Amino acid sequence: MKTLIYNTLLVTMNADNEIIENGALIIENKILSYVGPVQWLPTDSFDRTINAERLIAIPGLINAHCHSPANLVRGLFASRPLEIWRAYYRASLRDMTEEDFYASALLGGMEMLKSGATTVLDHFFGNQTCRFMGAGAAIQAMRDLGLRHVVSLTLSDRKYEETIPLGETSPDLRSEVERMSQSETRETRAWLDDCEAFIAEFHDPEKLTTCCPGPSAVQRCSDELLRGAAEISKKGNLPIHIHLAESKSQKVMGEKLYGESLLGHLESLGVLGPNVSLAHGIWIDRQDIARIADSGATLVHNPASNLRLGSGLAPVTQLLALGGHVALGTDGAASNDGQNMFDAIRLAALIHNPGTVDFRQWVTPAQALKMGTGAGARAFGLACGTLAPGQLADFVLLRRDTAAFTPLNDVTNQLVLCENGSSVDTVIVSGEIVVEGGRIARMDEQEILHLANRARERLNPSIRRELAAAQSMEAALAEMYFQVVGKGDG
Numbered sequence: 001m002k003t004l005i006y007n008t009l010l011v012t013m014n015a016d017n018e019i020i021e022n023g024a025l026i027i028e029n030k031i032l033s034y035v036g037p038v039q040w041l042p043t044d045s046f047d048r049t050i051n052a053e054r055l056i057a058i059p060g061l062i063n064a065h066c067h068s069p070a071n072l073v074r075g076l077f078a079s080r081p082l083e084i085w086r087a088y089y090r091a092s093l094r095d096m097t098e099e100d101f102y103a104s105a106l107l108g109g110m111e112m113l114k115s116g117a118t119t120v121l122d123h124f125f126g127n128q129t130c131r132f133m134g135a136g137a138a139i140q141a142m143r144d145l146g147l148r149h150v151v152s153l154t155l156s157d158r159k160y161e162e163t164i165p166l167g168e169t170s171p172d173l174r175s176e177v178e179r180m181s182q183s184e185t186r187e188t189r190a191w192l193d194d195c196e197a198f199i200a201e202f203h204d205p206e207k208l209t210t211c212c213p214g215p216s217a218v219q220r221c222s223d224e225l226l227r228g229a230a231e232i233s234k235k236g237n238l239p240i241h242i243h244l245a246e247s248k249s250q251k252v253m254g255e256k257l258y259g260e261s262l263l264g265h266l267e268s269l270g271v272l273g274p275n276v277s278l279a280h281g282i283w284i285d286r287q288d289i290a291r292i293a294d295s296g297a298t299l300v301h302n303p304a305s306n307l308r309l310g311s312g313l314a315p316v317t318q319l320l321a322l323g324g325h326v327a328l329g330t331d332g333a334a335s336n337d338g339q340n341m342f343d344a345i346r347l348a349a350l351i352h353n354p355g356t357v358d359f360r361q362w363v364t365p366a367q368a369l370k371m372g373t374g375a376g377a378r379a380f381g382l383a384c385g386t387l388a389p390g391q392l393a394d395f396v397l398l399r400r401d402t403a404a405f406t407p408l409n410d411v412t413n414q415l416v417l418c419e420n421g422s423s424v425d426t427v428i429v430s431g432e433i434v435v436e437g438g439r440i441a442r443m444d445e446q447e448i449l450h451l452a453n454r455a456r457e458r459l460n461p462s463i464r465r466e467l468a469a470a471q472s473m474e475a476a477l478a479e480m481y482f483q484v485v486g487k488g489d490g
């Protein structure tokens with residue numbers, strides 16, 4: 001199968017950020033075989049030709065951090081600091097079944113595809129009553145949609161109550177935290193065996209699936225688990241994904257547990273390297289920033305979630321100034337609450353300006369767009385994220401007859417500062433059209449909405465009950481939070 005797309009405005013995102021006015025793309029067996037001006041097109045015959053004169057072609061966006069089970073609880077929770085918010089979010093997962101995980105992943109996957117994402121990293125945590133916590137159902141959903149996915153299985157063998165600064169708290173809170181943590185934690189070897197079995201069963205790039213270990217966070221794993229996860233990644237030449245220093249409490253606990261920073265500890269275990277992607281990385285110091293840059297690891301910035309939970313601002317400009325790699329994520333819909341990568345790109349381009357005095361270091365639109373494309377591809381070892389011959393045919397065609405691109409002054413600036421995903425017309429993943437005319441091509445959108453609504457309804461009694469239990473913890477968790485951050489001056 002050979003497809004020609006011609007007369008398009010190409011935003012290649014290659015090393016020179018080349019933009020080609022009257023460009024063409026040839027897709028040959030899932031791969032881009034030509035990317036360049038129409039006048040240099042090789043003479044050839046094609047099975048399919050698409051005249052794209054009203055369209056702009058960009059590499060598919062890469063959502064480098066989210067949690068698909070959260071899609072059913074979008075907009076449900078009040079904004080709270082991470083440790084409080086987490087009690088609510090985890091409560092909502094307790095009784096989800098494989099069917100629910102499938103519906104939730106379909107809902108988020110549909111939203112991502114329709115807003116121009118072609119790859120997602122799902123840092124999957126469901127619940128322990130399901131095989132691989134339900135990750136297989138999420139994989140099935142993304143395969144059904146035609147969305148490329150990296151699924152990192154969340155691993156944690158340290159009890160949650162040992163990883164937050166609970167201090168001298170009430171016995172009631174402690175027992176409630178313990179009850180919740182019991183459903184998350186398992187013995188080290190069991191996790192590692194499960195992770196290997198998961199990869200053996202589901203890892204299949206031909207079916208759009210990359211599987212890898214996703215240790216929950218440094219402080220939530222024993223050294224043995226972190227080393228074991230790194231070994232699994234090394235053996236399979238796979239990425240490894242982990243949360244890092246999302247809140248001040250985590251930073252404080254890191255220093256208490258290790259006598260050094262969380263990242264310093266990860267480095268001393270020999271785990272840090274170019275295949276490592278670190279979600280958030282907010283509460284890190286200058287030495288940590290240099291460690292990320294030197295190791296070739298990627299920081300995955302989740303601006304909307306960080307604002308929603310008041311977690312802080314990741315030192316993105318400082319890391320970029322050192323030549324470090326920064327990718328972008330939406331984070332789960334429980335803390336964002338959408339899965340729209342154009343939203344993440346726009347926020348990343350804007351929110352660091354007030355905190356960065358030297359305006360010459362402000363994030364440029366081209367940098368923000370690269371964070372949302374090539375940086376994620378590099379982090380996960382995928383041959384996509386730029387439009388270039390030999391790359392996977394994962395790209396997006398946006399209508400240019402929309403307000404966002406009218407008048408067309410600077411396509412890169414407008415992609416970042418004006419577009420919100422609503423101009424997306426066609427999305428191609430692995431050479432196949434998965435969004436056409438702005439609609440999902442392989443499934444019925446109404447059916448996806450119906451499945452999501454039905455799952456949410458079925459979960460209603462459980463969510464009500466568990467959220468009430470979480471609420472009973474809020475006052476004590478708030479006290480813990482204020483002990484760590486101080487009361488502030490307001």
Ligand SMILES: [Zn+2]
Pocket residue numbers: 065066067123243279331332
């Ligand atoms: Zn996360």
